[in-house]
Amino acid sequence: MNNMEASKFEKLRFVGSRPIRHDGLEKVTGQARYGADISFPQMLYGKILRSPYAHARIKSIDFSRALALEGVQAVVTSSDFPKPWLTDETGIDSKLINIKFSSNNVLAGEKVLYKGHAVAGVAASNAYIAEKALDLIDVSYEILPPILDVMQAIKVNAGIIHEGMFPYPESGLIASEFNSSLISNSTLDMSNHHQGDDSKYSNIAGYYIQEIGDIDKGFMDADVVVEREYNTGSVHQGYIEPHSATAIWNRDGKVTIWCSSQGHFGMRDQTAEVVGIPASDIKVIPMEIGGGFGGKTTVYLEPVVAMLSKKTGRPVKITMTRQEVFEGTGPTLGSYMKVKIGATKDGMITAAQALLAYEAGAFPGSPVNMGAQCIFAPYDIPNGKVEGFDILVNKPKVAAYRAPGAPAAAFAGETVIDELSCKLNIDPLLFRLKNSAKEGTRRISGPVFPRIGFLETVEASRIHPHYLSDFGGPNRGRGVAAGFWFNGSGPSSVIVNANADGTVSLIEGSPDIGGTRVAVAMHVAEVLGIPIADVHPSIGDTDSIGFTSMTGGSSVAFKTGWAAYQAAQDLKAQMIERASDIWDVEAGEVNLKDGKFNHSTNQDLQMDFKELAGMLNATGGPIVGRAAINPGGAGAAISVHIVDVEVDPETGKLTILRYTVVQDVGKAIHPDYVEGQMQGGAVQGIGWALNEEYIFDKEGVIKNPTFLDYRMPTSLDLPMIDTHIVEVNNPGHPYGVRGVGEVPIVPPMAAIANAINSAVGIRMNTLPMSPPVLLEALWANNGAGKVYGD
Amino acid sequence: MDHIGGAALRNFKYFSPTTLGEAIRLMADQGISTKILAGGTDILVQLRSDRFQVDRLIDVKNIPEMNELSYSTTDGLLLGAAVPCYKIYEHNDVREMYSGVVDAAFIIGGIQIQGRATIGGNLCNASPSADAIPSLVVLSAICLIEGPNGRRELAVEEFCTGPGKNALAPGEILVALRFPPTVASSGAHYLRFIPRNEMDIAVAGVGAWVSLDEKTHRVKQARIALSAVGPTPIFAKEASEILSGLDPNEESFELAAQAAQKAASPIDDMRGTVRQRVHLVGVLTKRALRKAVNRAKES
Structure with a gap:
């Protein structure tokens, strides 16, 4: 441990020790009960009918044949749920629009908006019958062209995902901002966006901007400017436990739900909103959770099992398959990003600008505002401008994923920082140190930092044995990157x-x-x-x-x-x-x-x-x-990652040779679990960097909804992830705690991209950096890998 | 019936015969869809994912002929179709003399899968990307087949007829594989390219076998086979023959690699592109040959 300042907590008796966890025994012996481990007499099993199309209008749903099947007890569709947002026959109360979005994500309304979008729920006496009943539900679709990425979403006549919802006046302003915010030569062109049939509406659901200083002057003061474009794909949180929910709707109107989630109060409140009863009529009993990473914060099955139980008077349970998890629950965003940073010869940043266009999925709400606030947060930026666009596409609605919004942004920001420091011939950690944000630094987004540990974390990284070691050899390289997360x-x-x-x-x-x-x-x-x-x-x-x-x-x-x-x-x-x-x-x-x-x-x-x-x-x-x-003062977290890689120049396959996470944790209450978070975050980031991706066909159908072809790293793909805890105590907590779980997923993609450049002299600007992608980049760079330092 | 989160596994009848004759009789019943269950690592996944359904599964793990694993200098290696991978790489003679088979047995699935999965099953499943088949081809294995009309033998390279399709007639069972005795100064190697280090399907795979002239150290004979670059595993005949009489060096490996690339006819899919796969066939052919030659020199 590296206490940079005398800790006032040195005399603590238990905090900082590593006791056995109370829930450990029942988890390792299989006694712990997870979402699907609940069962009742007379319980019915449910299945969800899902859309085969990425974008289609539902013309009709006829489930009479399904209901006629012996053993089928009930079918529900969106017509069974209240629609409080409807003010009259055509009007929509904009204050209640989020209820419509939640409700329509649980069961599709007028349209299906992604492949795998839930259309109907069936309850039957067993799972086979429920599954068979799905084949007997006749849905008539009018197939619409799918909109599959940011670039397509903003094209002329791309089609509008939510007709009548993001009207021209606001999005028109947004569109002009989108144009003016282009730094140079952008491939994004919104100039003709509002011509054609869809002229009244837009697929841009949100726009955020933050500025500090004078951006033009800042770039004029720079001796070196680096500007790059980036694209990243959708990835899934990949929790091992599929979603499962069981409900009993009693005759007195009281509902009990058993599910695993990241917050049962949130499940209760969201379910209440969608099924239209008071939250106090619902009791949610939390089961053990087999991973969430942000993805178990929204309801998918809970309102459906509740409504099926209401219709049948019996307990109803639905458990998703892995394919349903991939197709029907929140991945994180895909993105288009553009970043430009200028610095003086002696390595001081004069200006930084970023444009982040994040996919929201089928409903508004990508975490682009968070990405925008995180991208340059570790640095003292005198002149800055960051813009974020929340863009609708025909993919599952994005859900939170570990430091939502920050990892993609850091991939872009931290690779530009690396390129700048290379161009200026300054050690990349020294460059970060020179520009480090510290107590009193005003962020582009406005707030002034209280005590944070970025300086201490970079210093600890610079003297870490890993950073001081030799990584030499052909096709080997080292990369570093920093990450920031607010903590909540x-x-x-x-x-x-x-x-x-x-x-x-x-x-x-x-x-x-x-x-x-x-x-x-x-x-x-x-x-x-x-x-x-x-x-x-x-x-x-x-x-x-x-x-x-x-x-x-x-x-x-x-x-x-x-x-x-x-x-x-x-x-x-x-x-x-x-x-x-x-x-x-x-x-x-x-x-x-x-x-x-x-x-x-x-x-x-x-x-x-x-x-x-x-x-x-x-x-x-x-x-x-x-x-x-409801305490304030959650101290921000900073993490610096160091990675050594070797690239096989003949195959494009990358091996992680050594990996170290250095992180300011404030105070490690239980260091084992702090280190576990640091390692877990790094591993998920490595997966995101190397092989994890949703592969969509041109119709928007996910081709790899299995863990065979959605390639998360296995233990054989990773070295031991080394951890180094820095403790700059958070003055806002009795023992100095800062949150630790999210920030370690922020730096890995940039750190690995920087290491690839160090190894073979190639700047990667897409994720994942999988073997075929890296191989093509190597070929474009004239084939053979070059020795580091050439 | 217990509820499962995954797609439901539908009902079928399970048989576990103890004689080959009984198994063949069960296979031969008309109008009943029947499949063999050896390790089950493919078929259970296929049934669960509803790729097809069966009325009957015949577990062959209790049939003695199908569990044989024996080696003799005169008859070579006899590998029962129901022998799991781990038994293969734990068998001393096989490990020493048929390292190409061991290479494959060691990378099929993960270690738990290898406790169940069989080479015979890998062959019958006839996946274009099957890891075991190139090794079987380069080691000149013969399929021993038995059915209602008696026994027959078939060279492994003729066994796969298309993706998931094999040469077994209705009612026939692959009983075992027979490998010729190993010759002096010979060696084999199989390797594949996967994006991760385990638990993946080959993007491309190459098996190579060489025998060297003990005096000249030149290649006497070579066999090269490819996987995941065509509708079936491919015996690369020209690439194999081109090496005869040549010094086993980078130059000759390059010739073989180019010929192997010509033999490949891959498709673009989510696991790889045509460009990448053809390129990998070249890279892997050279890597497989280098190791096979080293093994031949050490043998």
Whole structure:
């Protein structure tokens, strides 16, 4: 560990240790119950009918033949769901438009908008019958031309995905911005966009701009300017557990749903919105989750099983196949990007500009605003301009994926930074150090940084044994890249109960994805001075714990850790009060230290935690500590990655030889899980860089909806990912925590692209950089790989 | 029936005969769609993905002739069609003398798959990208086939007739593969190109076998076979013959590589392009020959 400043947390007893996680045993023995592990007597099995087309109008749906099949109990389509956005026969209430989008993503409305878009749900007495029933649903489609990428979406007469929804006046302004924002020679041309039949509407669903300083002057002050274009494809989060949901709609109108998600309160609220009942009528019981990475934050199956249960009066369960996960749930965005950065001869950035056009998928809402805020965040940019476009295409609606929006942007931004530092002959880490954002730096997006650890992280990288080692050899190279992520917070509730045997049960509302049960419990153990194993964490359902926002935004160790800290403080204060009652002394005279209550002057008055806990019921009743908070001050995270690669110049195949993640984590509560996040993020980034991609045919059909041909890296494709924890404590958290989960997926693609350039002298500007792509680039570069340094 | 998230596996009848005769009788019943189950690593996936359905699966893992794995200097190697991959690479004689088969057995699926998957099944599945078939071709393996009309033998290179199609007549079973005894100063190697390091389907694969003249060290005979670059695995006859009498060096390997590229007739698909595949056939042919020659020199 590398403490750059004296930590005020050196005396911590439990924080920073590596205990066994509470949920470990039941997970490794297979006892833990995930989404699909729930079953009820009389339960029906559901299946979803999905669109074979990427873009088509639904003319009619006739499911009478399906209903006639023996064993089929119910069929639902979008016509079974309320449509609160309809104001009259034709009008749409724009304030409720997001409900329409959610509802129509769950089951298609007037049109199907991507291959695999859900059209109808069937419930039957078993899965075979349900599957057979799908073949008996007759849907009449009017097939429309699919719009499959950003460039096509903005073309004249490309077709409009949401007719009547993104009207000309606003998008007209957007379109002119789109044109003027082109830096030079762009292939994007919007000038004729509004001619033709679709002239009233656009596929551009959103536009964001941020500026600082004087961009033109900034580029004039530059000695060297690098400008590049980029394209990246859709990738999936690739969680191992497919979506599964089970619901019971009771006759009294109360609904219970079992599912695995990143936030059961969010599932409850979204389901309530789509099925049109109060959220308080729905209870969501969280199951263990087999990965989410952002992709389990939206409802897909929950409203459908709820409605099927309402129709049948029986429990209904639907579990997706892997193909359905690939085709019907959120991947992350594909993009077109353009980045231009200028610097002086001595390596100071004078201006930085970026245009990010992100695919939203079939409904608005790509994380382009987040990408726009992250792209230059690690640097002190005097003159900057970043624009983002949210563009509709006929692909699944994008969902969050680990640092949503930032990785693609960093691929573009960090490769331009690398090229600049090469051109200026300055070590790429030194270049970053010279331009590093620090406390007080104003970001292009406006806010001023509080204490962040970019300087310390780059310094730690520069002296890391990996960076100091020799990587030489033909076709070998080294790349570095930095990444930034805001980190999030949100409402969080925690209850701690003192049990009579001296243990404490902890109830939280954050589903545990990355080992947060133990990390949260460690906050309680630290405050109370009792062993971590004596704190028993569990995740409460939506009726058993106060509102807690989702497990996302790298927020749980921060917000729920803090809530647990505060709940433990509440418990501690009440127990001190009780001890003072028993001893008949002033509460202010009683302390709790290392799990023992004692009196400040009378040494005869001592009681350990367990002893007092055993007396609670008889001395005034049980004690419950609680906290319900929404803390600010989630400190931003910075990560620097170093990678050595070797390119096979005959095949275009790349081998990762060595990989190191250096990251400011604020304070590692449980270093094992912090390192696990750093490694996991890097590995997902490596997959994104090298082989992961959706392969669409020209009709918009995904050709590789399996883990055989959607190629995530296996353990044999990776070296051990080395980690180096930097701890620049976050002043905004009791123990200095910064979120750690997301930022490690930000740098890998750029780091690998920079390493490829170092190895074979080629600047890659598309993702993935798979063997056939790299081979073509090698051929375009006259074949044989060149030795580094040539 | 238990619910599964994946597509439902439909009902079929399962048989596990202990004699070849019984298996052939079960195969021969008219009007019943029947398939053989050896390792099951292809057929169960195919059934689950609804590529086809069967009335009957005949598990051949309890038939003695199909589980034989034996070597003799006079008869060569007999490899039962139901012998799983791991038994092949754990067999000392096979490891020493038929390294080309071991190369293939070692890269089919992952280690768990290799505990079940069979070379015979890989051949009968007749995938154009099958990893085992080029090695079987270059090692001149013979298919031993038995059916309602008796026994017959067929050279491996004639066994595959199209993607997923083989030369077995209705009711016939591939019982075993027979390899001729190895000759002195010979060696083989199979390798493929995949984007990852395991768990992938070959973008292109090449198997090579060479025997060297013990005095001149020139190539006496060579055999080269290709996978994933045509509707069936391909025996590259011209590329094989071109090497006869030549010194085994980069120059002659280049000649063979060019001839192998001519024999390839790949398609563009999501796993590779024509350009990439033809290029890879050249690269892999040279790599396979280098290693096969090294093995021949060491043998």
